[in-house]
Amino acid sequence: MLKWKILEKVLPLKFNWNISRNLSFEKKNFFIQVSDFNNYGIGEVAPNIRYNENEELIKNQFEKFIEISSNIKNIDELNNILNSIKLCNSLRFGIESSFIHYLCQKNKILPYKFLKLKRPNYINTSFSIPIMELDNIENFIKINNLKRFSSLKIKVNSENAIDMISFISKLTNQKLRIDANEAWKDVDELIKFTEKIKKFNIEFIEQPMPASMKEEYFYYKKHCPFDLIADESIENEGDFEYLSKAFTGINVKLMKAGGYFNAIKLLNKARKSNLKTMLGCMIETSLGIYSAFNISNNIDYIDLDGFLIIKEDTFNLVYENEGKLFVNKEQELLEYF
Numbered sequence: 196m197l198k199w200k201i202l203e204k205v206l207p208l209k210f211n212w213n214i215s216r217n218l219s220f221e222k223k224n225f226f227i228q229v230s231d232f233n234n235y236g237i238g239e240v241a242p243n244i245r246y247n248e249n250e251e252l253i254k255n256q257f258e259k260f261i262e263i264s265s266n267i268k269n270i271d272e273l274n275n276i277l278n279s280i281k282l283c284n285s286l287r288f289g290i291e292s293s294f295i296h297y298l299c300q301k302n303k304i305l306p307y308k309f310l311k312l313k314r315p316n317y318i319n320t321s322f323s324i325p326i327m328e329l330d331n332i333e334n335f336i337k338i339n340n341l342k343r344f345s346s347l348k349i350k351v352n353s354e355n356a357i358d359m360i361s362f363i364s365k366l367t368n369q370k371l372r373i374d375a376n377e378a379w380k381d382v383d384e385l386i387k388f389t390e391k392i393k394k395f396n397i398e399f400i401e402q403p404m405p406a407s408m409k410e411e412y413f414y415y416k417k418h419c420p421f422d423l424i425a426d427e428s429i430e431n432e433g434d435f436e437y438l439s440k441a442f443t444g445i446n447v448k449l450m451k452a453g454g455y456f457n458a459i460k461l462l463n464k465a466r467k468s469n470l471k472t473m474l475g476c477m478i479e480t481s482l483g484i485y486s487a488f489n490i491s492n493n494i495d496y497i498d499l500d501g502f503l504i505i506k507e508d509t510f511n512l513v514y515e516n517e518g519k520l521f522v523n524k525e526q527e528l529l530e531y532f
Contacts, residue, residue: 284453292449372498386415393420444473
């Protein structure tokens with residue numbers, strides 16, 4: 196019989212994580228472990244307040260899952276249970292991934308092979324610069340040696356965006372990814388902002404307005420010369436007819452998608468809809484980043500720097516070198532899963 200348990204861990208951050216909607220100094224994530232006492236698997240849960248996920252919700256919903264989980268024998272049985280109850284997406288992913296990792300350890304197979312996917316040897320990731328005073332940016336880039344990354348993601352709000360982008364553009368020739376986390380509420384103001392940044396080396400703009408402003412996205416797309424990526428506008432489900440008309444790409448995160456299989460399905464739907472694909476993350480340990488690594492083949496944009504933001508990573512499943520992410524030795528991974 197399988198034994199399930201949930202662990203929580205506070206993750207202090209290397210620096211203040213300031214985005215348009217909140218400021219964080221630490222992150223509390225949860226880890227789901229399932230075991231038959233011979234083999235075990237672990238999955239990460241990184242809740243996000245944007246989707247109304249919090250500590251109490253995670254614990255209560257996990258208890259609800261435990262009440263009906265009994266002795267699950269295979270992934271189909273697990274998915275039937277998960278589909279029968281309402282769980283927030285990050286917890287659903289933590290449960291699904293822990294069970295898949297358990298099966299992988301039991302059968303001596305790595306997750307990407309279990310998922311019947313190819314996996315690259317390494318991937319390039321961007322690194323995110325949080326909102327901060329201009330006087331601190333140059334030192335932040337130097338201390339963190341950010342010029343080793345092929346692109347930088349700049350967290351902005353509607354008030355500081357021009358100043359931050361202009362200032363960083365003077366310091367580096369790297370490609371810039373602009374992430375506003377729904378900061379603009381006025382589409383005409385957003386268009387004016389976009390006109391001002393055309394001269395900079397912008398790779399894409401990510402979710403500049405709230406997901407609820409659907410008609411405004413149709414209008415804005417006509418005036419945006421860069422790729423326009425949907426993040427908050429797609430979670431575990433997506434209206435791809437709408438998304439293909441309002442955006443040029445989507446950001447899929449395992450914690451939003453609610454599972455490996457659903458994330459893969461969303462990515463495939465995006466490709467069929469001629470949308471570019473992006474693989475993102477929350478603030479996570481290398482366990483969560485490793486999970487994303489396993490579905491990272493044939494992705495247009497990679498943004499998997501969440502584990503580089505925390506002070507201490509206990510898993511060390513992924514490491515970064517010169518802006519590239521690598522997986523540690525495969526035979527060692529079987530000890531985790």
